Amino acid sequence: MKIDIDQANTTAVTRMIEARTVLVGLGKARDVIPGMRENLLLHAGPPITWERMSGPMRGAIIGALIFEGRANDAEEAEALAQSGEIDFEPCHHHGAVGPMAGVTSPSMMVYIVENQTHGNCAFSNLNEGYGKVLRYGAYQEDVQQRLRWMNETMGPVLHDAITEAGGMDIRALLAEALHMGDEGHNRNKAGSLLYTKNLAPHVVKVAPNSEVTAEILKFLGDNALSVLNPVMAACKAMADAAHGIEGSTLVSTMARNGTDFGIRVSGLGDRWFTAPAQIPDGLFFPGFTAADANPDIGDSTITETAGIGAFAMAAAPAIVTFVSGKPKDAINATLEMYEITLAEHKSFTIPQLDFRGTPTGIDIRKAVETGITPRVNTGIAHKNAGVGQVGAGLVRPSMQIFEEALVAFAEQYGF
């Protein structure tokens, strides 16, 4: 079999870049996510069993089972999770992504992002804001209360507002946010303001009353990560458009479950290549240290996969106050990523680099050849269930998974 890898990669990365991703609405996971079912919980990262799950992942599973009314407390939830009655599958196996634990249950409202260029859809749950939140493994009553309000009050209003607005082009929003100091992963301050601003007049029109309107606008406006989840779904829709190209060495998935870091490669089907997840290096909130940190967790690496996040860090010099380092390091982070990527993005440009496009489409060959692994910006979860976020920082996957993927590629394509 004669394969033109460069041609295949050009096809893959071009599809990724050309995907115009539009937020079209929300729906309940059970109604809109393909393959969702009542006994299924989706989670971040590559496949994992309950036994191997880290604290924050278990905490989020516990919280989701309580949220679904399948358990009354943590003890009942743990028993149920261990019983074998519940299936656990990656979000990524269902066209979905979720930050941190990424746990998504059938009743949860999820964003629906449509790739209007190639027709595929992707999904992500709603962002809860900061502090004790399900995605960091907290599951207590205040977490449940917020989840219920998001699901029953905010979610339907957002759906109506987005519909009323005729959808929202998330790629265009990201392009603008990168010119406003965001990198689209850990820093979504400008993007979240643009998101809130775009929706505000429509929320006013469709919300049941002004009290709910004010609550929603405050919740969205005060959460600098409001837009992270639609952004992740948009990046997933872009990455999926680049997946499944025969002979392509492009990385179409990077995701972590808190135990393993896994990648998938466009030309290698749905096979995961995994290695133990690392502890991120970064800044910890007062009272916490690296000893409290869980290994790297979450599907939010879909941003780096699609050419933003740490790959666009040069656009976001102010982020170093949050993830550590100097503004110069932010520039260097982006420059380094050009070494292992296939193209420069047409829509995502970096003013600080003379409007150069972001490094897009990781090539496993280049990673192995250069010895450079992708950079990832990330939040840091406490290693125990029920605690929450303890910091933010930087992490890289192990080189081993790129090497294994390249070996598999050579085997499959007979080099």
Place this chain on the structure above:
Amino acid sequence: MKIDIDQANTTAVTRMIEARTVLVGLGKARDVIPGMRENLLLHAGPPITWERMSGPMRGAIIGALIFEGRANDAEEAEALAQSGEIDFEPCHHHGAVGPMAGVTSPSMMVYIVENQTHGNCAFSNLNEGYGKVLRYGAYQEDVQQRLRWMNETMGPVLHDAITEAGGMDIRALLAEALHMGDEGHNRNKAGSLLYTKNLAPHVVKVAPNSEVTAEILKFLGDNALSVLNPVMAACKAMADAAHGIEGSTLVSTMARNGTDFGIRVSGLGDRWFTAPAQIPDGLFFPGFTAADANPDIGDSTITETAGIGAFAMAAAPAIVTFVSGKPKDAINATLEMYEITLAEHKSFTIPQLDFRGTPTGIDIRKAVETGITPRVNTGIAHKNAGVGQVGAGLVRPSMQIFEEALVAFAEQYGF
């Protein structure tokens, strides 16, 4: 008389930097601006007669007289303006500032910004958005209609919303916006989103109905200059706090009326030093060229006076798409301004320069010694009344005014 100029300048610039400026509400100019009276129109820049006014300034005067019901059309308004019945005085003589023509009439709603550190107040009119607007000298019925809506519908709601919010710290907002790619003068994209986001839940509560709420949130959110006027009032309050310091060579005012560029100096009282305003160098909207441009106009140079605008341009690399140049030029613009300023701002920092404070407090001695005049970012008005904005760019005042001010300083203080 023994004067310690350095000590005086430290006092002046420290007052400028320490001024915590809070937007506390709005009121009608006649009710809140000191010295405002029925036959008075305020305008941008140093004093000027009707005879010497440029096209856009005359257009705005015509528009304001129609707005006030003093004239039915342009012809009547011109006759009235020439009659001597109307007084014209600089905004700056009344604690006020206005972008471009800056024309402010007794009935207009104005923002009230309080310097809570030193107690002085400053005022600015409301921003009309883009296109044909009064501040660029347009005065037709659509302009009048928008002014009436702003004054009668939006203004009172903004006052109630700001009051409900307990005021808004504009210095803090600016500090955040500089980390989001704004320079606070020509680029107020992030600041305007922050402003809209902060007010939104309060607007929802105090507006008479949801239709008005939606209109206001759309108007504020879609105008990337919404916050320019409160920002200018905040800068005016900062600059006024630094004015009147015996022996200080700090520039406490820079302003243009479309004919002259004028400065005032902290230790030289209320005397203006003026020279002909220049034509800005920049990018023109399709269909216009430099031949259409009016000389430099507006009080918005108060931003550069207070250490932002062109002085903070390194924070806003994306602005070059609007005012011309390369991102590197933006860095160099800020670096050059350190040569002629007295201090680095404590609140306004630039991530791109390792969070260095913006160059703040122009020293006429340094300007003359180095031969470097302050840089100013600006919009460009058509030279004829009634047309509007034709571009945006960069401009500098003539060195002559700094030399004259220095001579006057030497005379006054007997050097």
